[in-house]
Amino acid sequence: MVEQVQLIISGEVQGVSYRWCAVRKAKELGLKGYVRNISSGEVEIVAEGERSLLMELAYWAWEGSPAAEVRDVKERWSEATHRWQSFHIAP
Secondary structure, X not given: OEEEEEEEEEEEOOOOXXXXXXXXXXXXXXXXXXXXXXXXXXXXXXXXXXXXXXXHHHXXXXXXXXOOEEEEEEEEEEEOOOOOOOEEEOO
């Protein structure tokens, strides 16, 4: 069953290639959705796929890019919307 997870990652996560690493990991897992910086200084990931793969992405989010210092990852689970054809960096 396809689900959606929204992850809000806080810490030193902007300007450290976190989004590029998230795209690579999400594509490796075959997920669809996006990653973006948000004005609060956090990074938002919205991804859709099988729950086990989304859980793997959520676990990965605690590490992120090698230069990141993640302090927290908030998760919000919901039904998939099937809006995306791939995984990308959103503006």
